[in-house]
Amino acid sequence: MRRALAPLIWVQIGVGLLGFAGLVYVGVARGRPELFAVAGIALAGWIFVNLRRPLRVWRALKRPFPETYRAILERRVVFYGLLDATERARFEKNVQRFLAEYRIQGVAGVELDDTLRVLTAAGAAMLVHGRPEWDYPAVRDVLIYPDRFDDSYQVGKQGNVLGMVHGQGPILLSAKALRRGFSKESDGMNVALHEMAHVIDMADGLADGVPDDLGTNAIAPWLEQMRPEMQRVKKHRSMLRDYAGTNSAELFAVATEAFFERPRRMRDKEPELYAALEQLYGLDPARLCEDAATRVL
Ligand SMILES: [Zn+2]
Numbered sequence: 001m002r003r004a005l006a007p008l009i010w011v012q013i014g015v016g017l018l019g020f021a022g023l024v025y026v027g028v029a030r031g032r033p034e035l036f037a038v039a040g041i042a043l044a045g046w047i048f049v050n051l052r053r054p055l056r057v058w059r060a061l062k063r064p065f066p067e068t069y070r071a072i073l074e075r076r077v078v079f080y081g082l083l084d085a086t087e088r089a090r091f092e093k094n095v096q097r098f099l100a101e102y103r104i105q106g107v108a109g110v111e112l113d114d115t116l117r118v119l120t121a122a123g124a125a126m127l128v129h130g131r132p133e134w135d136y137p138a139v140r141d142v143l144i145y146p147d148r149f150d151d152s153y154q155v156g157k158q159g160n161v162l163g164m165v166h167g168q169g170p171i172l173l174s175a176k177a178l179r180r181g182f183s184k185e186s187d188g189m190n191v192a193l194h195e196m197a198h199v200i201d202m203a204d205g206l207a208d209g210v211p212d213d214l215g216t217n218a219i220a221p222w223l224e225q226m227r228p229e230m231q232r233v234k235k236h237r238s239m240l241r242d243y244a245g246t247n248s249a250e251l252f253a254v255a256t257e258a259f260f261e262r263p264r265r266m267r268d269k270e271p272e273l274y275a276a277l278e279q280l281y282g283l284d285p286a287r288l289c290e291d292a293a294t295r296v297l
Pocket residue numbers: 194198249250253
């Protein structure tokens with residue numbers, strides 16, 4: 001969960017060079033030149049296996065952020081519009097990083113376009129924005145379906161699934177729900193945020209609504225809120241939609257959606273829940289809304 005790209009590269013290079021130097025040393029000391037060839041092949045193989053992913057991310061982050069992507073963020077991602085110039089630049093880097101690491105594919109006839117790619121990445125970037133040290137735990141494929149689907153992944157009116165995350169497998173999203181999630185209705189529904197919250201929750205191997213990998217301090221207030229919030233949901237006294245009552249994993253995912261989509265309402269109606277998520281995500285989106293409103297005036 002920790003992000004440490006640059007140090008990671010240097011540690012990996014160091015380990016590789018040590019191994020390479022060791023083989024060369026043995027080759028010289030024992031008078032066995034064929035070990036040089038072995039060292040060369042081993043080094044090349046090691047570089048390919050270990051550095052391919054971090055170097056791809058590193059290269060992606062050095063590229064300027066595409067104007068077409070920026071236009072999509074400006075037009076469709078309310079959260080991005082709340083940020084000042086410095087924070088926008090940081091958000092864009094997280095979008096680039098996600099797009100470099102995750103392979104996004106359209107399935108069942110979906111023509112993948114920049115909007116679908118950028119919106120998927122924007123959902124991921126929102127959840128890590130307040131925690132620069134976080135990184136998404138596992139690299140997964142993202143499969144974009146045209147619309148809602150059923151348990152056997154058939155798209156159509158009988159389907160009621162807008163998104164899904166498999167244990168260690170791909171993230172599935174409905175293109176229609178993805179676009180609608182970022183429309184400006186702030187209805188508390190955003191499938192990208194919902195499924196990415198599941199990914200964060202499942203980083204410790206359990207889909208239990210408790211993202212243990214984030215550390216005790218970050219999750220302690222959330223742990224306190226889970227049970228009373230679940231009771232409020234069951235009694236229809238919560239601002240979260242009923243689906244949160246399915247189980248604790250859905251409680252976390254639905255609460256995450258509401259926290260980012262309707263922060264001021266959550267802060268007013270359920271301040272303790274808001275404070276818990278604020279601590280967990282390292283972010284005060286209600287305040288961001290107010291600051292952004294002042295900037296415009
Ligand atoms: Zn869910």
